[in-house]
Amino acid sequence: MSSKLFSPYSCRGIVLKNRVGVSPMCQYSADDGLPNTWHVVHLGSRAVGGAGLVMVEAASVAPDARISDKDIGIWNSAQLDQFRQITEFVKSQGAVPAIQLAHAGRKGSTQVPWQGRKAVTVSEGGWSTMGPSNTPFNDEYTVPREMSMQDIQRVINEFTDAAQRSLAAGFEVLELHMGHGYLLHQFLSPLSNTRSDEYGGGFEQRIAFPLQLAKAVRKVWPDHLPLFVRISATDWLDGGWSVEESVTFARQLASAGVDLVDCSSGSVVPDSRGPVAPGFQVPLSAAVRQGANIATGAVGLITEPQQAEDILAAGQADLIFLARALLRDPYWPLRAQQQLDGVSSWPIQYDRAVNPNALT
Ligand SMILES: Cc1cc2nc3c(=O)[nH]c(=O)nc-3n(C[C@H](O)[C@H](O)[C@H](O)COP(=O)(O)O)c2cc1C
Numbered sequence: 001m002s003s004k005l006f007s008p009y010s011c012r013g014i015v016l017k018n019r020v021g022v023s024p025m026c027q028y029s030a031d032d033g034l035p036n037t038w039h040v041v042h043l044g045s046r047a048v049g050g051a052g053l054v055m056v057e058a059a060s061v062a063p064d065a066r067i068s069d070k071d072i073g074i075w076n077s078a079q080l081d082q083f084r085q086i087t088e089f090v091k092s093q094g095a096v097p098a099i100q101l102a103h104a105g106r107k108g109s110t111q112v113p114w115q116g117r118k119a120v121t122v123s124e125g126g127w128s129t130m131g132p133s134n135t136p137f138n139d140e141y142t143v144p145r146e147m148s149m150q151d152i153q154r155v156i157n158e159f160t161d162a163a164q165r166s167l168a169a170g171f172e173v174l175e176l177h178m179g180h181g182y183l184l185h186q187f188l189s190p191l192s193n194t195r196s197d198e199y200g201g202g203f204e205q206r207i208a209f210p211l212q213l214a215k216a217v218r219k220v221w222p223d224h225l226p227l228f229v230r231i232s233a234t235d236w237l238d239g240g241w242s243v244e245e246s247v248t249f250a251r252q253l254a255s256a257g258v259d260l261v262d263c264s265s266g267s268v269v270p271d272s273r274g275p276v277a278p279g280f281q282v283p284l285s286a287a288v289r290q291g292a293n294i295a296t297g298a299v300g301l302i303t304e305p306q307q308a309e310d311i312l313a314a315g316q317a318d319l320i321f322l323a324r325a326l327l328r329d330p331y332w333p334l335r336a337q338q339q340l341d342g343v344s345s346w347p348i349q350y351d352r353a354v355n356p357n358a359l360t
Helices: 037-048 077-092 150-169 182-190 202-221 241-255 282-292 305-313 324-329 334-341 348-354
Strands: 008-009 013-018 020-022 053-060 097-104 173-178 229-233 260-264 295-299 317-320
Touching: 020 334, 037 053, 037 077, 037 097, 053 077, 053 173, 077 097, 077 150, 097 150, 150 173, 150 202, 173 202, 182 202, 182 229, 202 241, 229 241, 229 305, 241 260, 241 282, 260 282, 260 317, 282 295, 305 317, 305 334, 317 324, 324 334
Parallel strands: 020 053, 020 317, 053 097, 097 173, 173 229, 229 260, 260 295, 295 317
Antiparallel strands: 008 013
């Protein structure tokens, strides 16, 4: 009998062959936001490895939406053309191509992680950043400008334009990045949003911009294709964004046509990380799934096939997103299927590696 992990997952008009998703992972390897052969091989390998959903890293919706100048982007047609190679190859392997759309807000204009993630000022070749308020992430980051109404409308337009480019590039699932302390999370959390206008203050005001943006994207993203949202389901701090708020927000996202909430956590302020341990974010996914009656994805220190299976069997999530486990081993899904179901479908080109009866 097939495990739950390797049973298909249907959402709108799309069927994933299994419940394993490649969690979005910035590669910091693009110039001018352009995907290149690194991205084709990186994402292509995970498709060959058997994941049902292969999601492109946080793709910036504008040059000033980037974390670093090495981020991938989807703000122009040259990028769109390059993405086609990825979506076509991913589909050829029976996987569904997805892309995460993102804006870094006050966490933008930094060096790449392996250079130290320090702020890059405008005079050093960076760009000016913006956020809900004019407080920086910490003393080492540049001070953002408080976003005006025009800025908010511009960002909504950048996301809807990026969604249309994603469609033209062949993506079949879109995820909006509303977690990890990036722009949309900065609006959600009272730790970073200290505005006193219609976009700050109470819960309804803090969710207003992210919700408007989700609704605007849903309008341009076809009805037959799924829309996911990644949130940080808690800031792990008193006075921060809470699981209860995530549940209420998820209900509103569901009404706005969002199909799945991908439940991560933390990172809106420097000391917001939570009790990192195996499966530590799974209870967040379970709470949102149960409380908001919406499909969820679980992510974070899920490394073992049986662990992933148990999460699904217990009704704590609908999809399992893996990040570092898939960096270590792109073939994790094929091995997991062998372990759980006693079968796996390696690409025919690799038959001699796994079939003892294959001609040598
Ligand atoms: C190299 C790397 C890059 C990441 N980039 C992103 C990203 O672009 N968007 C995002 O939402 N999360 C990003 N994350 C977080 C992962 O998607 C995932 O949520 C996190 O690593 C926890 O899952 P894991 O324990 O399976 O690695 C990144 C993680 C890693 C290791």
